[in-house]
Amino acid sequence: MQTVISADGTRIAYEQYGEGPPLILLHGGSSPEYWKPIVPHFAEDYTVVVPHRRGVGESGDSDEYRLERGVEDVRAVIDAVEGTPLLFGHSFGGLLAIEVARKASVQKLIAYEPAILVDDYRDQADLAAQMQERINDGDRREAMKFYIREVMHGGEIDDLESWLAEWPPWPEIVALTENIARINRAIEQYQLPDALEIDAPVLLLTGTAGPPHLRDGIRAVDAALSSSQFVEFDDVGHGGPTEAPERIIAKVRGFIDEEETPVPESGY
Known part of the structure; x- marks a missing residue:
């Protein structure tokens, strides 16, 4: 376990596995354990970094929480690792990944059903x-x-x-x-901008069995980006990478390993 100090002085812990270009995995509402079955699929070729969200696992906490705090925490981890990272976020981790990529240099961004609410939701x-x-x-x-x-x-x-x-x-x-x-509360306060400027290739993932409010959200993200690849997986729910690891990992590996990887819109 390694630690870094975030902008407000809070200690943020992160796990690190393997060796190679940095791949940062951002967990959603659960815990860093979410990524445990996924890490071995990447650790042979990448330095896989799994931060513990503020107040979760080995990370410190603070009295108040805003989305900006989470972004600062991830940026502190980015500053601590060697090289420009790839970001892969699930749910709330997907929202964090998007916001981090708007402000920091990343190689590529992957988000599975980021926790973004739009319209009536x-x-x-x-x-x-x-x-x-x-x-x-x-x-x-x-x-x-x-x-x-x-x-x-x-x-x-x-x-x-x-x-x-x-x-x-x-x-x-x-x-x-x-x-x-x-x-x-942070998710409910967040408003997706009409245009998202991210200077990196973006892969957006969802499952046909995912919750409607998050499927609407990821389509709105796709529309807000000037360029992105959008893939939906048949009969996969919000658990995503842990529900259908072989299909999703294959698509993610194809995206991050290739210079340019055309991705069909559906059928996986």
Whole structure:
């Protein structure tokens, strides 16, 4: 485990594996463990760097949180590694990756269903408030179930309890309830600009079984970029890289290994 000091003095931890050009993997609402099954697929050819989000894992925390703090944390990690990195973010990590790439030099950017709300989804967003209400009532477990139902399943799942019984992060992820509520406040406050200026090739990924609000969000990101590659994977949900690792890793490897890689729009 290595650490770096972010702009506000908070200690940010990051894991590092392998050797080669730096590939930074940014996790979403869960924990750095999300990337554990993915790391070996890249560590033979890349220096894989997995930061721990502020307040998660071995990283320090702060009393307040804004999206800008998360961007500063990632930039501190970028400054600590050798070489211009590739960024691969999932969910909230995808949003962070996009915002970092607007301000810092990166080789390429990959985002799987970045946590970006648009149109009515943003106007009506109250996930953080509903989570906080359950937290205030002393039921962190129900707050986390609400988050999982709404974010990972788009509010549509017949038997959440059975699904949770098979989901590896459960119930340990309940410990992150407050942290996840606050990043959702940051997500709800974020407004996607009409035009995104990113001076690097961009690959946007989604699954046909992903939540509608995030699928709308990633299409809006695609429209805001002057150039990007957009791929959707049949029958894959928000879990993405951990649900269909072979398909998604193959597409990501093709994108980052080639100078120019044409990517069809669907059918994976």
